[in-house]
Every structure is written in C-alpha cells, then in structure tokens.
Amino acid sequence: MVPEHGSRGGEGAARLPSHGMPPGTCDRAAGANRAIRDLEPNDIRQLLSLQEEAYIPELLESPESFRSKMAAYPPGAQGLFQAGTLCAYVFYFPWRSGGYLPLDARSLVLPGVPDCLYIHDLAVSRGCRGLGMAKALLAKVAVTAQQMGIREYMLVAVQQSEEFWENLGFERGREFEYVEGVPATVMFKHGPSFTHASETSDPS
C-alpha cells in the first residue's frame, strides 16, 4: 500500500467524486444527513483519497488490500457518507487474539473460532473530525460484536492515537514497529460498548 503498490497515481489519486462534496469537506450542521453503509469496490477511489489524507505515507494500504478485506468480511467494511461523499470509514473483522494483521495484507483468512473483533482501520476525513463520526462507526462495530456474542476487541494503535482508544476503554499492550520507523501499540478492550468511562459504568 505504499506508493509502489499502486495506491498513488492510479486509483488512489485524489479525485472529486462524481456527486456530493469535495473530499475533506463536511457539512458540520447537527442535522446534516449522514448514512452508514457497507463499503463496496466502487468506493475504493474515495477510500484511498480519505486514507491518504488521514495517514502518513508509510501506513498507506493498497487497493488490493482494501478489496481483500471487503471480500473476506463484507460487514466489516463500513463507510459513513454525507451527500454521497465518504467522510469516515472503519474496517474490522472477527479475529483470534494473539497476533495482529500485517499492514497491507493482501489476503485475510478469518479464524474458525474467533475470540475478539479486530479493528484494523478507523479514519475520519480532516474536515469531519470532532463530530462523533468515529464513535458512530464504532457503535456499528459494537452491534456486530453483540450479535456474535463477542466481548473482546483488539487493534494496533498508530499515529499517537493511543489516548483516543484509551478514552474508549482500551488498554495498552506491547509496543512495536508496525513498519520500519513507525511506532505502534497493541491495544485490548473487554466489554460490549465504546462508552467513555466517565459517561457510564460498563456492566461487563
């Protein structure tokens, strides 16, 4: 997913969507019409644009990587749209704790008996941050976990996002380099929802 994998200049080159708002802009009005739906291969261009805006070049994933995740577990690829423009997305899937998914994996094999949900990627367009879109997507993840009877989550935090995750109930695990020179922290959470500890007590 680094440039040589084709995420820049090809499908990844920033383009205006055929309808809706330019990438990076957002109607911040409280009543703005927002919708969450499964991501599809047709959304790849917008996905790559948003990804380039949200991540440092070392962390960019290829179109093939996005496609393989969509194919392996369609409900785990969710986009939040406003007037047809992708404002935020999340990729997650059932997982067996212990290992993590390498960056830009081109194939995803789901475990027969998962014990957690793995949140691989969560990104909000810069112009749309602070509006609760990340939390809206995580609420969707929590519904899946509940339907599957799963109460554990794990992820790899990058770009100094550890505090964001801690505020949602995650605890820090081991620190490592996700790719060379890029620090990351494995994080875990027990419990059904992503509610800030100060908002309510988690009954789990």
Ligand SMILES: CC(C)(COP(=O)(O)OP(=O)(O)OC[C@H]1O[C@@H](n2cnc3c(N)ncnc32)[C@H](O)[C@@H]1OP(=O)(O)O)[C@@H](O)C(=O)NCCC(=O)NCCS
């Ligand atoms: C991290 C990210 C997804 C948060 O998006 P957002 O739109 O600000 O999230 P929300 O509006 O839903 O905010 C959720 C809460 O997290 C808080 N928050 C947001 N960014 C934070 C940060 N970097 N550190 C601590 N708290 C943060 C918000 O204030 C909000 O708190 P509240 O519920 O008490 O009001 C966004 O900054 C992003 O896309 N970053 C780049 C991609 C990235 O690094 N993703 C994480 C990869 S592991």
